[in-house]
Amino acid sequence: MSLSSAPSLSPSFERARFWSGILRWFFIVNFGVTALWLASTPLLLIWPEIASYNLDGSLVAVAGQPMPERINAIGAIIVRTIPALVLLYHAIRIFGCFAKGEVFAPTPITHIRAAGFWTIVWAFAPSAAQLILEHHVRIKFEPALLAFGVATFIAAYVMGEAQRIADENASIL
Numbered sequence: 001m002s003l004s005s006a007p008s009l010s011p012s013f014e015r016a017r018f019w020s021g022i023l024r025w026f027f028i029v030n031f032g033v034t035a036l037w038l039a040s041t042p043l044l045l046i047w048p049e050i051a052s053y054n055l056d057g058s059l060v061a062v063a064g065q066p067m068p069e070r071i072n073a074i075g076a077i078i079v080r081t082i083p084a085l086v087l088l089y090h091a092i093r094i095f096g097c098f099a100k101g102e103v104f105a106p107t108p109i110t111h112i113r114a115a116g117f118w119t120i121v122w123a124f125a126p127s128a129a130q131l132i133l134e135h136h137v138r139i140k141f142e143p144a145l146l147a148f149g150v151a152t153f154i155a156a157y158v159m160g161e162a163q164r165i166a167d168e169n170a171s172i173l
Contacts, residue, residue: 013101016098017098017099017100017101018099020095020096020098020099021095021099023091023095024092024095024096024099027088027091027092027095028092030088031085031088031089031092034081034084034085034088035085037081038077038078038081038082038085041074041077041078041081042074044070044073044074045067045070045071045074072132072133073133075132076129076130076132076133077129079125079128079129079132080125080126080128080129083118083119083121083122083125084122086114086118087115087118087119087122090111090112090114090115090118091115093107093108093111094108094111094112094115097111104159104162104163104166105163106160106163109156109159109160109163110156112152112155112156112159113152113153113156113157113160115152115156116149116150116151116152116153116154116155116156117149117153118149119145119146119148119149119152119153120145120146120149120150120153121149122142122145122149123141123142123143123145123146123149124141124146126140126141126142127139127140127141
């Protein structure tokens with residue numbers, strides 16, 4: 001029983017649809033800024049003075065580093081940023097669906113599940129960045145991101161099952 005375009009929605013759901021549209025645009029802007037940041041990282045090879053990177057995501061001087069270390073820094077930036085970029089993409093899609101009134105439908109549920117997966121990946125990005133920068137790995141992750149990603153992933157499966165049961169019950173009637 002997918003809610004694609006409900007004729008009579010409650011006022012609170014209408015507000016939720018409005019705010020979902022606002023959040024969608026917020027995520028679109030963040031996606032654009034993040035994509036621009038990611039696209040500009042190769043400039044570190046040419047102009048190392050313009051930016052820098054550290055394992056914790058903070059910026060440190062790259063200008064004095066030799067070319068192989070600058071390449072590693074770019075790899076670490078990419079590894080730390082790609083999961084966030086993919087997560088932003090799925091957030092755009094999720095809140096776009098919500099703004100259209102699609103809640104317990106296959107499309108938003110699929111994007112919620114994907115967002116949970118990429119949040120889990122993002123939780124382990126610091127370990128991958130450390131491997132690239134220091135050529136050894138120490139298990140380092142963001143526990144809050146990991147917990148949120150797992151919870152989101154599981155919630156999406158629960159939503160999918162609820163949607164399947166609702167569709168099954170609707171076909172009986």
